[in-house]
Amino acid sequence: MRTIKLGASALEVPVVAVGCMRINSLDKPQAERFVQTALEIGANFFEHADIYGGGKCEEIFADAIGMSPSVREKIILQSKCGIRPDKGMFDFSKEHILNSVDGILKRLKTEYLDVLLLHRPDTLVEPEEVAEAFDQLEQSGKVRHFGVSNQNPMQIQLLRKYVKQPIVANQLQLSITNATMISQGFNVNMENAAAVNRDGSILDFCRLHDITIQPWSPFQYGFFEGVFLGSEKFPELNEKIDEVAAKYGVTNTTIAIAWLLRHPANMQPVIGTMNIERLKDCVRAADIRLTREEWYEIFRAAGNILP
Template structure:
């Protein structure tokens, strides 16, 4: 599997990551199969959050992986903090407590990456800076980033934190392509031209932040999976055609569409099915042509200006 540099850090990670949100639904033995399949496919990056499975996903991951010092050196662990019940909380105490709890569940002394999960309207950036400084000084977190934030929120944080923000995890995929749509429909009088996110994709490239694409096979705001869905015959016909051409699965083609973008987007897949995981991982070695990329984009229901 191809590797990439994560933002401005020295971390070299697989360009496909395993999102572990649903690992709490598995037995320890089934979770181990998923973990070993990921490693065998070349995945070295595992994405967590304190709220996944109420914390059980992190616990099951560590137990299934058989976390030890030798293994820990081979994997990159990322977790998130900031969602608290039905509210968001970027207070210093909450961030510090969340990290300690995640470290305990993951059976490790440090996180490679910590992301702030969703924007907190009551964020006091000075408190976030204090939390980051404490976590870095203690060695509990080595790198930092955000999730679901727009450029001005990131700029506000950067005015206060000393650490580079190396990643921004955002929903993105063939059927959730707002970041592409607004870049193509410049100065156009249509819905696609609305700059909802402030040029996130270009901002990320300019600031050397890796975009991590979550829910890459969902359409809308996580309304369902589009691959193999009868609601979307045109894009699925094209996915099937390209799957046959490249001898990969349709889901792998959809992942390859993301990986084709020059922003070097890391794709976070959440399947807990080892066979499906192994199939999607093959997308890492596929480079769609420019014509194939644009054809898929249009078959997904998008019009070029």
């Protein structure tokens, strides 16, 4: 699969990441087949979080892939921490970050993470503590690269004031139908603008600072309201996507991911499917480059308005 550099690091990663949030929906033979297929098609970047399945998803993945030193050197592992469902809060304290990473490593049966992301901004964050945690994790060899998730420019800048490691990734909700970070860029100083700048121009910020955007829920509309592909709520969009898919001889799933990959920000969509055929369809998007006209046609078909 085509690769990109993750942020400003030297780490080469596939342009499609395999999200493992739903791997606990598979039985053991299914999970084994899924991860082996992913490896066979070059999708060796596996994305986790300590809260997925209450931690069980990381355990299931490690067992399914048969974690060993030889296996570990063939894969790239990313996980996230900072959400505490048991307490109903977010927690970026040094103690919690360090304890969370130890738990992640134990469940994944590995000695290190390639990437650790801070999940959901903690408004009580003390960036000095985050910096101490990152330094300790880096020096111990437990984490090699660091990033964030769902953060706006000022939140990242606050961390960057204290954290010496580069922020290599920012995981953000983005899809054809959830594209306000793109839409707001068209409506500069416009009365009755079609989109409101709610994120501080995070798209441009990440491009300026070499932070890879990892779109999550790339097929969803709203906040987990459903998938737009095949939905009667988006007839014009589906008609256009199907038309483009027919031109390239691929599925609508492939085109939905190709739309994200066409953006010059060099994004890395996180795919949450546990269906092998859909995973293959997503990976095929790495070989397709939509034209500028096709990209804008799909954008407008989703109801996005150009000024």
